Amino acid sequence: MKMIKPAILGTLVAPAFILAAGMASAEETTETMEATYLTTTPENTFHADALTGNQVQSTVEDDQDIGTITDLVINEDGQVTAVVVGVGGFLGMGEKSVAIEWDSLELTKEEDGEGYVISVNASEDALKDAEEYTRD
Incomplete structure (x- = not known):
C-alpha cells in the first residue's frame, strides 16, 4: 500500500x-x-495611397501616362513585389490589369515633395500586349 x-x-x-x-x-x-x-512616417518610406490611383508614365513615350496603379502585391515579409496597373479601357470599362515588378519601376519625388512620379521603361502598347494579371 x-x-x-x-x-x-x-x-x-x-x-x-x-x-x-x-x-x-x-x-x-x-x-x-x-x-x-510609430508616431510619424519613417524616412525613405511612404504610404500605399501614395502609389495607388497614380498614373504610371512611359519613359519610352515621352512620359506619357500609360495606366493607373490599382493595387500593390506585397510578400509575407512586407515588401512590395509588384504594382498592378489598369491599362486601356475607358472610365474603367474594358480595363485590363497588368502586374509590373517593383524593380522595373522608377520612383521620383515630385517637385513639391508631396508625391511621386512613377515611370516604367515600357510603352502603353507593351502593357496592353502583356499577359493579364489575375488575382488569386
Whole structure:
C-alpha cells in the first residue's frame, strides 16, 4: 500500500510541473511579441495611397501616362513585389490589369515633395500586349 501512494503522488505532481513550465514558456513568448508603434512616417518610406490611383508614365513615350496603379502585391515579409496597373479601357470599362515588378519601376519625388512620379521603361502598347494579371 505504501508503494501506491508515491506512485499516485508522482502522477499528480509531474503534470503540475509540466503545466507550470508551459505557462512560463507562454509568458516568455507573449513578452517577446509585444507590439511596437510609430508616431510619424519613417524616412525613405511612404504610404500605399501614395502609389495607388497614380498614373504610371512611359519613359519610352515621352512620359506619357500609360495606366493607373490599382493595387500593390506585397510578400509575407512586407515588401512590395509588384504594382498592378489598369491599362486601356475607358472610365474603367474594358480595363485590363497588368502586374509590373517593383524593380522595373522608377520612383521620383515630385517637385513639391508631396508625391511621386512613377515611370516604367515600357510603352502603353507593351502593357496592353502583356499577359493579364489575375488575382488569386
